[in-house]
Amino acid sequence: MTAPSSPNPSHTGSSVAAREHIVHPFGPLYDGRSRVLILGSFPSPASRGQAFFYGHPRNRFWRVIAAVLGQEVPATIGEKRAFCSANRIALWDVLAQVDIIGASDASIKNPMANDLAPILAAAPIERIFCTGAAAGRYYKRLIEPALGIPAEVLPSTSPANAAMTFERLVHAYAPIADALLRQ
Known part of the structure; x- marks a missing residue:
């Protein structure tokens, strides 16, 4: 008699990665001068x-x-924080918690949105950008209806988006400079 097969791939010897429930482990980066929010x-x-x-x-x-x-690439986390502050950039993510396999946005299940209200109350955010189609899709579905503020969706800079050349990414991200350099 053979044992019944398990519905859980982790019990079958399969190499399929397991979906994990993960809560976002760090907070947003912004200050009272931030004008652009990148999600x-x-x-x-x-x-x-x-x-x-x-x-x-x-x-x-x-x-x-x-x-x-037109600046030097920041290398350390401290330099990246200073870069964002000096350029009035706020950073955060659309999702507060997910069930996910590895780093695959396509595998996300049960997404819950972050609350952007504290950032918008503390900083004069003029434009919101989403880095990648998944961020844009979740923003439009989970955040935009409550905020009423549309976001511009930019291509992902992830290594998974290898088809997008560096030069094309720079061109696509130019609206961020336009928003920041506008007085």
């Missing part, structure tokens, strides 16, 4: 490990945003 979907395992945004070494966010603003 990702949810931090990758690398970002969660660093407790900071866009932490995967192959994520191009910091290179792209520095190029768009």
Whole structure:
């Protein structure tokens, strides 16, 4: 007699990664001068490990945003914080908690949104940008109806979006510079 097969792939010897329930492990980055809010979907395992945004070494966010603003690429978390403050950039993620497999936005189930109200109350945010289609989709579904503020969706800087060249990303992110450089 054979044992019945388990509905749970982790019990079958399968190499399928398990979905984890994860609560966002760090807070937003902003100050009273922030004018642009840039939202990702949810931090990758690398970002969660660093407790900071866009932490995967192959994520191009910091290179792209520095190029768009004509500045040096910040290397350390301290430099990245100072870069955002000096350029009046706020960073956060659309989602507060998810059930996810690894870093795959496509695997997200049961998303719960972050509350953006404290940022919007404390800072004169003029524009909101989402980095990637998933961030844009979750923002539109979970946050925009309550806030009534649309967000501009930019291409993902993730290494998973390898088809998008660095040059095309810089061009796509130019509206951030326009928003920040406008007086």
